[in-house]
Amino acid sequence: xxxxxxxxxxxxxxxxxxxxEVSDQTLHLVNIQGNEDHPANFGRLCSKGSALGETxxxxxxxxxxxxxxxxxxxxxxxxxxxxxxxxTVAQYGPDAVALYGSGQLMTExxxxxxxxxxxxxxxxxxxxxxxxxxxxxxxxxKRAFGSDxxxxxxxxxxxxxxxxxxxxxxxxxxxxxxxxxxxxxQQRPExxxxxxxxxKTDTCDIADLHLxxxxxxxxxxxxxLLMHLSERGVVDGHYVEQHTTGLQGALKAAEESAGSxxxxxEICDLDCxxxxxxxxxFASLDKTVTAWSQGVNQSVxxxxxxxxxxxCHLLTGRIGKPGSGPLSLTGQPNAMGGREVGGLASxxxxxxxxxxxxxxxxxxxxWQAPAMADKPGKTAVDMFQAVEKGKIKFIWIMGTNPxxxxxxxxxxRAALAKCPTVVVSDCIKTTDTSAYADILLPAAxxxxxxxxxxxxxxxxxxxxxxxxxxGDARPDWWIxxxxxxxxxxxxxxxxxxxxxxxxxxxxxxxFENSDSGKRRDFDISALSRLTxxxxxxxxxxxxxxxxxxxxxxxGSKRLFAGGGFFTEDRKARFVPTCFSxxxxxxxxxxxxxxxxxxxxxxxxxxxxxxxxxxLSQHIDEPFIEVHPDDASRLMxxxxxxxxxxxxxxxxxxxxxxxxxxxxxTVFAPMHWSRTNSRSGAIGSLVNPLTDPVSRQPDCKHTxxxxxxxxFNWHGVFLTREKLDMQAFTYGTEVRMQHGFRYELSDDQDxxxxxxxxxxxxxxxxxxxxxxxxxxxxxxxxxxxxxxxCQPVQCDRSWLQxxxxxSEWSVTDRWQLLAGNAPQGEGEGQTVCACFGxxxxxxxxxxxxxxxxxxxxxxxxxxxxxxxxxxxxxIRRLIKSVHTSSS
Ligand SMILES: Nc1nc2c(c(=O)[nH]1)N[C@H]1C(S)=C(S)[C@@H](COP(=O)(O)OP(=O)(O)OC[C@H]3O[C@@H](n4cnc5c(=O)[nH]c(N)nc54)[C@H](O)[C@@H]3O)O[C@H]1N2
Ligand SMILES: Nc1nc2c(c(=O)[nH]1)N[C@H]1C(S)=C(S)[C@@H](COP(=O)(O)OP(=O)(O)OC[C@H]3O[C@@H](n4cnc5c(=O)[nH]c(N)nc54)[C@H](O)[C@@H]3O)O[C@H]1N2
Ligand code: SF4
Ligand SMILES: [Mo]
Numbered sequence: 001x002x003x004x005x006x007x008x009x010x011x012x013x014x015x016x017x018x019x020x021e022v023s024d025q026t027l028h029l030v031n032i033q034g035n036e037d038h039p040a041n042f043g044r045l046c047s048k049g050s051a052l053g054e055t056x057x058x059x060x061x062x063x064x065x066x067x068x069x070x071x072x073x074x075x076x077x078x079x080x081x082x083x084x085x086x087x088t089v090a091q092y093g094p095d096a097v098a099l100y101g102s103g104q105l106m107t108e109x110x111x112x113x114x115x116x117x118x119x120x121x122x123x124x125x126x127x128x129x130x131x132x133x134x135x136x137x138x139x140x141x142k143r144a145f146g147s148d149x150x151x152x153x154x155x156x157x158x159x160x161x162x163x164x165x166x167x168x169x170x171x172x173x174x175x176x177x178x179x180x181x182x183x184x185x186q187q188r189p190e191x192x193x194x195x196x197x198x199x200k201t202d203t204c205d206i207a208d209l210h211l212x213x214x215x216x217x218x219x220x221x222x223x224x225l226l227m228h229l230s231e232r233g234v235v236d237g238h239y240v241e242q243h244t245t246g247l248q249g250a251l252k253a254a255e256e257s258a259g260s261x262x263x264x265x266e267i268c269d270l271d272c273x274x275x276x277x278x279x280x281x282f283a284s285l286d287k288t289v290t291a292w293s294q295g296v297n298q299s300v301x302x303x304x305x306x307x308x309x310x311x312c313h314l315l316t317g318r319i320g321k322p323g324s325g326p327l328s329l330t331g332q333p334n335a336m337g338g339r340e341v342g343g344l345a346s347x348x349x350x351x352x353x354x355x356x357x358x359x360x361x362x363x364x365x366x367w368q369a370p371a372m373a374d375k376p377g378k379t380a381v382d383m384f385q386a387v388e389k390g391k392i393k394f395i396w397i398m399g400t401n402p403x404x405x406x407x408x409x410x411x412x413r414a415a416l417a418k419c420p421t422v423v424v425s426d427c428i429k430t431t432d433t434s435a436y437a438d439i440l441l442p443a444a445x446x447x448x449x450x451x452x453x454x455x456x457x458x459x460x461x462x463x464x465x466x467x468x469x470x471g472d473a474r475p476d477w478w479i480x481x482x483x484x485x486x487x488x489x490x491x492x493x494x495x496x497x498x499x500x501x502x503x504x505x506x507x508x509x510x511f512e513n514s515d516s517g518k519r520r521d522f523d524i525s526a527l528s529r530l531t532x533x534x535x536x537x538x539x540x541x542x543x544x545x546x547x548x549x550x551x552x553x554x555g556s557k558r559l560f561a562g563g564g565f566f567t568e569d570r571k572a573r574f575v576p577t578c579f580s581x582x583x584x585x586x587x588x589x590x591x592x593x594x595x596x597x598x599x600x601x602x603x604x605x606x607x608x609x610x611x612x613x614x615l616s617q618h619i620d621e622p623f624i625e626v627h628p629d630d631a632s633r634l635m636x637x638x639x640x641x642x643x644x645x646x647x648x649x650x651x652x653x654x655x656x657x658x659x660x661x662x663x664x665t666v667f668a669p670m671h672w673s674r675t676n677s678r679s680g681a682i683g684s685l686v687n688p689l690t691d692p693v694s695r696q697p698d699c700k701h702t703x704x705x706x707x708x709x710x711f712n713w714h715g716v717f718l719t720r721e722k723l724d725m726q727a728f729t730y731g732t733e734v735r736m737q738h739g740f741r742y743e744l745s746d747d748q749d750x751x752x753x754x755x756x757x758x759x760x761x762x763x764x765x766x767x768x769x770x771x772x773x774x775x776x777x778x779x780x781x782x783x784x785x786x787x788x789c790q791p792v793q794c795d796r797s798w799l800q801x802x803x804x805x806s807e808w809s810v811t812d813r814w815q816l817l818a819g820n821a822p823q824g825e826g827e828g829q830t831v832c833a834c835f836g837x838x839x840x841x842x843x844x845x846x847x848x849x850x851x852x853x854x855x856x857x858x859x860x861x862x863x864x865x866x867x868x869x870x871x872x873x874i875r876r877l878i879k880s881v882h883t884s885s886s
Contacts, residue, residue: 010446013330015455016041046175046867047833054612063471082486094123101128102399103332106451108501109476122371127345131380136297139694140306146567147521152325158184159323162285167295171202200660205872214269222308223254224264236317243563246574253576287323303693307575320560336454345377351522379695388415403432404605409683499535590703616735617830622672622680649684678731711745738803794819798826832863
């Protein structure tokens with residue numbers, strides 16, 4: 001029976017509301033639309049959100065528990081986890097156990113995992129991938145505000161006169177917010193946007209000013225800004241006086257490191273005019289929002305970067321006001337929720353802290369905890385190092401794929417290989433990490449889970465099940481509670497529904513957190529008595545939530561405009577900052593700096609987005625961006641291959657020569673893994689250096705070396721069946737609608753290792769040595785293989801579309817052998833993932849209709865009219881068509 005479910009997107013921290021029309025529960029058929037009433041997106045979705053329906057099949061789902069490689073019933077699996085955990089604690093103490101979780105767990109999952117570890121096992125060795133993501137912001141917020149509070153909301157991104165985007169590729173990573181910003185700027189063209197990023201990303205499409213600073217030097221830029229504002233008297237004296245302390249110390253530190261515009265320009269490798277222009281706008285435009293993401297957080301100076309930014313907002317009193325404030329953009333759908341439940345090793349639940357013995361005691365009493373942890377536990381990098389050293393002997397990994405996403409991933413792999421017990425909870429069967437599991441636990445996936453998530457603007461939204469649980473899959477909170485029960489804690493973990501957990505979490509947030517002696521920012525106690533029905537009806541709302549005990553309570557858009565910080569004296573702190581970017585500078589052996597990050601249509605380690613053929617077409621292979629000067633010096637050609645090495649590991653990647661990359665730096669995506677590529681996983685190269693305050697690793701700056709890497713044989717293999725790529729030195733798997741495409745390379749001709757059974761037609765070009773094979777079974781196209789001694793040139797998207805065809809004449813079969821579409825046909829590489837519109841189609845329309853504006857492309861081909869993330873690319877195509885024709 002058809003039904004419509006209001007839920008939240010599975011991916012980024014924008015937290016878009018979704019209307020899911022389920023047409024068939026057993027076949028997992030669902031139509032995904034944006035929810036017009038949701039205040040995060042008002043109906044919009046990006047390419048990834050729109051494609052959720054293509055990722056909910058049972059393909060590669062983990063559907064049964066496994067212990068030591070054997071499929072078992074839940075009883076046995078739970079008992080195995082519990083007994084190995086119990087034995088480890090008995091023999092080596094609670095700190096020999098660790099849990100590594102994820103900002104993609106729901107609040108309810110996260111809450112019980114944290115409760116079990118910190119209250120009942122007695123160790124704070126629970127950390128999460130949020131350590132790689134938000135830790136610097138958490139630490140920066142706490143240093144400045146005394147609490148991890150985000151003072152502003154999304155509307156401020158639209159209402160400001162100056163938007164400063166620091167280390168954020170908003171266009172690709174928070175696409176719906178980018179659309180909202182673009183629309184606001186179209187309405188008020190006087191609104192200024194400054195992008196601060198060493199790379200020229202698609203986010204620069206709306207920038208009035210792009211500052212391609214030297215990587216890692218943001219602290220100097222903002223310290224210089226603090227000086228500049230102070231010298232020019234752009235100071236909210238009343239605010240500083242009433243609500244802050246520490247200005248003099250911060251100014252002194254700023255003067256020492258960034259005393260003049262010239263000095264800033266030199267440190268940041270920028271020209272003085274650009275720095276001046278930025279400072280001038282910041283000084284003159286009162287309504288300023290500074291939004292940031294991983295270019296700030298993932299740095300050895302991450303926490304100082306955050307505080308250098310916040311300092312400027314405190315000085316000008318631009319905080320928590322409409323159109324004014326510092327706004328960190330969270331990455332994962334529930335990164336914020338994880339911070340609320342205390343999922344990090346350095347925190348307690350409900351924004352309480354290990355540094356306060358009263359907090360420890362308060363949480364202990366609330367949980368009636370028999371073994372309350374009383375000190376912080378190991379943070380991600382330290383945790384995996386402790387596993388390798390044998391100090392941690394039991395690790396439970398939940399909702400994250402660390403063998404791809406951790407820095408120095410080979411070290412983590414060695415650690416898991418050695419660890420006596422590795423438990424992995426995932427909804428996907430084969431991942432780089434699950435390959436190392438002793439115990440595999442099948443988790444329910446996004447489309448089967450019920451709970452809450454909190455987005456970047458502190459907005460709590462319900463996530464709801466679309467389908468019944470598949471196979472033996474269970475929600476993460478259920479799995480944790482059952483293990484707790486096996487350990488003898490049945491009373492404290494006797495949850496039947498997610499709503500009971502949510503209410504307990506809400507109650508803890510209000511526990512001894514009274515209005516008179518109020519000390520904690522995170523308070524949603526008004527939601528602690530929701531009935532099952534209230535919980536189901538819960539509308540998206542922002543914490544803190546005032547109002548007494550009912551779900552109609554109102555949330556809070558903004559905080560701190562009138563002070564009221566969560567420090568002892570209720571005042572915010574200016575933090576003296578210094579920049580330690582020198583710690584990972586290039587040297588003779590590793591002369592370039594490797595920057596890593598995201599692409600538009602893939603989510604992290606691709607376990608889910610790579611299930612969608614549509615999302616796999618825009619960028620289909622791991623790559624490395626190199627500046628033209630560096631490329632020519634190293635004699636590395638565009639679209640050739642190169643070996644990238646750091647002190648930690650290496651990879652072989654396809655080269656994209658582009659001046660969007662700053663000279664001396666290279667950029668590679670974080671997404672590919674050993675599961676879908678032979679040599680494209682970048683995590684092995686990334687240095688495990690961490691910020692001294694937040695312990696967040698610096699995934700953005702690793703010294704590396706590049707060398708041209710030639711192969712004698714290249715093959716493109718399109719097939720309906722999955723291929724094991726082990727035999728090839730280089731290989732990437734690309735999802736297509738009806739099977740897979742493999743990009744393969746090696747030193748020797750490996751044609752014969754590919755399965756080519758069927759009716760084969762073959763063509764050998766005697767001059768180039770290029771071969772082409774087309775394979776049919778009855779009248780069904782089974783496979784296509786094109787090989788060459790250089791990277792293969794052919795029309796990949798057209799060849800892929802051939803697999804949808806059912807009738808084949810002899811002439812058509814021969815056309816396939818040509819490897820290219822007939823003249824004037826073929827769409828080319830996908831540009832618009834939402835409507836599957838290719839580059840060549842767009843270029844033909846531009847030329848034919850004399851198009852000068854992306855909106856016209858939209859009218860003709862629909863491209864760019866859904867999520868709009870491809871608009872910057874369409875603009876580039878318009879430019880290139882007109883340049884080449886003039
Ligand atoms: N498509 C897509 N969207 C996503 C995700 C995804 O996997 N795919 N993941 C989500 C998650 S969890 C996160 S955390 C966010 C991340 O969102 P973003 O932080 O926007 O994404 P990144 O590509 O990691 O990095 C952002 C930029 O930081 C720049 N940068 C590097 N070093 C420096 C520096 O020293 N200073 C400055 N100012 N900039 C620097 C990089 O060049 C890069 O363009 O995205 C979320 N959204
Ligand atoms: N080099 C480099 N490395 C990085 C970054 C970078 O910029 N550069 N960014 C870092 C950042 S910001 C982040 S957030 C991390 C992300 O890195 P990861 O968290 O490792 O990436 P994901 O692919 O999102 O992993 C989520 C896993 O959980 C599974 N899963 C999905 N839903 C559920 C569920 O409901 N329950 C359970 N149990 N499992 C589920 C998925 O199948 C997948 O295996 O990567 C970090 N690593
Ligand atoms: S911006 Fe895209 S990925 Fe992020 S929540 Fe919205 S639809 Fe999902
Ligand atoms: Mo993240």
